[in-house]
Amino acid sequence: MDMSIHRDTPTPLTGAPLSGPMAGPRFSRPVALSLALVAVAALAPWLVSAYELNLLARFLAMGLLAMGLVLVWGQGGVLSLGQGVFFGLGGYAIAMHMKLAALGEGELPDFMVWSGLDALPWWWVPFKSPLVAILGVMLVPGVLAALFSWAVFRRRVGGVYFALITQALALAFATLLVSQQPSTGGFNGLTDFQTLMGVDLGSTAAAHGLYWLTLALVAGAFLGLRLxxxxxxxxxxxxxxxxxxxxxxxxxxxxxxxxxxxxxxxxLAGLAGALFTLHAGVVSPALVGVVPSIEMVIWVAVGGRNSLAGAIAGTLAVNLAKDGVSSAFPDLWLYALGLVFVLVVTLLPGGFAGLVGDVADTSWAKRLKSIIVGRSK
Amino acid sequence: MNATAPASHIGTIDPVTNLLLAVDGVTVDFDGFKALNGFSLTLDRGTLRVLIGPNGAGKSTLCDTIIGRVRATSGRVIFKGQDITHLPEHEIVRRGICRKFQTPGVLSGLSVVDNLMIAARRDRRWWCSFRQGVDAEEKARVADILETIGLADRAHIPAGQLAHGEKQWLEIGMVVATRADLLLLDEPTAGMGPAETSQTAALIRRLVGQHTVLVIDHDMSFLEQLDARVTVMHQGQFLKEGSVAAIREDADVAAVYLGRTKEEKHG
Known part of the structure; x- marks a missing residue:
């Protein structure tokens, strides 16, 4: 009876490790598999085209955000429809620095000149420093999220109400960015970056380096969150x-x-936003509002909200599909996404990862495994 | 209104006496409906008290008020000589009161042993949750409780898979694991058969002495097995207090219960 619920490996799917009350994290088979995957992924610059590598890098960056949602939504049961805000804060933080770094003494970013601004807004000034920008990528979203969530959770607001508040936050943030055109770049956002800390972003070496940086951060976040x-x-x-x-x-x-x-x-969303901005060369309100924030939740729902690996897989799958569908049939994408979401919620509450877990638990899968592993149990 | 209530002169009581809990003239007003109406009660350390009364008498509301889930409109709750009426719930619990809810409140996604480990944890501040390692004393205590509640062989199954009666025992085990001085057990035998009820009564009797226990229940045979002092509530107020036998014979108590029964029959 006791044996029936034991799995070979404690996975996030089943909650706490079942092997003991406080069994420490073990570098078990899923982790070994993940490390192998990371090793393969590290070879991607020699396996895929530059365009595909750029797509992969963007999607992996989004995977960082998705893993954060596993912690918040899957483990914490807190549905946030406002992750786009934190993604955007990270993206704008690094973009502001790159805009400023490209300027000579006393110059203003091009869009500010066109809007008739004659001085840099005060909140732009600190981002001249690369250190401030890099810390800001994490600290601005982090501090804002801590203050906001503390105020809300302390009043015991949760569930649907919390989701609605975060959605309102996403709407307000995107609207603010558009409306403050002279200092935010408005609807077009910030783009046209050349260098980051002296590195030419257009070079192949930079593309590879940024990809590996993204991969390393994804792997690090994966291990950290698992712990x-x-x-x-x-x-x-x-x-x-x-x-x-x-x-x-x-x-x-x-x-x-x-x-x-x-x-x-x-x-994690802020880091994802910054990396995405570096890969995509642009950050704009269209990437941070209500619809992108909902899409982020869908990646995780599809992949499995209690599985870190599932969340990354879901992010890659949904975004690859988006890339395919939206270039062939631009009008169909949102319908397709909506359909996928409805199907996942109704048929696969655990997402892909849940499906994999269920299949692994069936008797034929166990028998197959015992044949492969060579011992019957 | 309060003429029959026990002493309401708590302010003068010396905290070093045996007094553990004093509910002092508490009123809880839900938009005009007084779930508790100037109710007072005192509990000494290491004693067992049973609280009975018809539905709606305010028994669960009293537990809710002691633990901070419901706030008193007026009156005070004094625990170990300190006013806890307005403390946050987790602060009240940390001072040594723990409650078993009417419907089993086990954490169904966690294993049985994890439920107990969370309850047994002495340091419940959030930043201490990142520390590795298990306190040996807590672990021993949990193993002990697992034996006592008869779930040692099911320690690693999810609590949600337990039978109803086992969930009740697990939750009693969790309440005990917190080392609270005062245990509030709201209908601990709900949904149990006679054999399980007897075992529960024996379990509770063993807890008395080390803990102060306040039990809410209806089941007369369970009350007889507990053999404790009984306080009867009616419409948010104190009605009677005495031994099980005395309460059984009491005309006022009978009237309250019978009156209720008649109303229900006609309604």
Whole structure:
């Protein structure tokens, strides 16, 4: 009876490791597999075209954000429809720096000149420093997310209401960016970057370097989040998701646990936004508003909201499909995406990862495995 | 209004006495409906008290008020000599009160042992949740409780897969695991058969002494097995207090229950 629920490896799918009350994170088979995948992915610059490499790099950057959503939504049960805001803050932070770095003494970015601005807005000034920009990529979304979520969770606003507030935040953020055209670049956003810290972004070496940087950050975030999800913190986060009141009446304050998850999610979204901006060469309100924020949730729903690997797979799959469908049939993409979302929610609540887990649990899959592994159990 | 209530002179009580909890003239007003109406109750350390009363008498509301889930409109809750009426819920729990809810409140996604480990954790501040390692004492305590509640062989299955009665025991185990001085057990035998009910009564009797226990229940045979002092509530107020036998014979208590029964029959 006890054996029936034991899996060979503790995966995030099943919540806490089942091997013991506080079993530490183990570098088990899924991790080994992930490392092999990372090794293969690291060879991509020699395997795919420059265009495909750029797409892959963008999608991997988005995978960082998706893994953050696994922590926030899958583990914490907090649905955020406003991740685009944090993605955008990261993207704009690095873009502002690159705009400023390209200027001579006393010059203003081109769009500011066209709008008749005669001085740099004060909040642009610190981003002249590359250090401020790089820290800002993480700190601006992180601090904002911590303050916002603390204010909201402390008042015990959750569920649908929280989702609606974050959606309103995404709408407000995109609207603000468009309306403040003279200092934000408006609808066109910020684009036309040449160099980052003296490196020519157009060079092949830069493209490869940025790709590897993205891959390394994805791998690092994967391991870090895995450790976190297997820690006592992760267990409590899931416990709060399943019974916030029970946890509160066991003497824990649920608010900081949720704030930490939301903040980590925002920092990862900010990093993703910055990397995406470097790969795509543009950041604009169209990438950060309500629709992109919902799309981000769909990547994770498709991949599996409790699986880090699933979230990356979902992000890659949905975005590859988007690239294919929207170039062939531009009008159809949103319908296709909506359909996929409905199908996943109704038929596959665990996403791809849930499907893989279910298949791995069927008796024929176990028998197949015992044949391959060579021992029957 | 409060003539029959126990002493309401809490301000003068010395905190070093045996008094653990004092509910002092608490009123809870839900938009004009007084779920508790100037109710008072005192509990000494290491004692067992049973709270009975017809539906709507305010028993669960009393537990909710003690634990901070519902806030008193007026009156005070004093625990270990300190006013806890307005503390946040988790602060109240950290001071040593834990409650078992009417419907089992186990964390169904976590394993049985993880449920207990979370409850047994002494340091519940969030930044301590990142530390690795398990406190040996907590682990031993959890193993002990697993034996006591008879779930040692199911320690690693998800709590959601337990039978109803087992969930009730698990939640009692969790409440005990917190080392709370005061345990509030709201209908611990709901949904249990006679054999399970007897086992639960034995379990609770073993807890008394080390803990102070307040039990809410309806089941008369369960009350007899507990053999504790009984406080009867009616319409948010104190009605009677005495031994099980005395309460059984009491005309006022009978009238309250019978009156209720008649109303229900006609309604």
């Amino acid at each position: 976190l999800m297997n820690s006592r913190y992760g267990m409590l986060l899931r416990a709060i998701r399943d019974g916030e009141n029970r946890i509160r009446f066991l003497g824990y304050d649920p608010t900081p646990f949720k704030v930490v998850a939301f903040t980590i999610g925002a920092v």
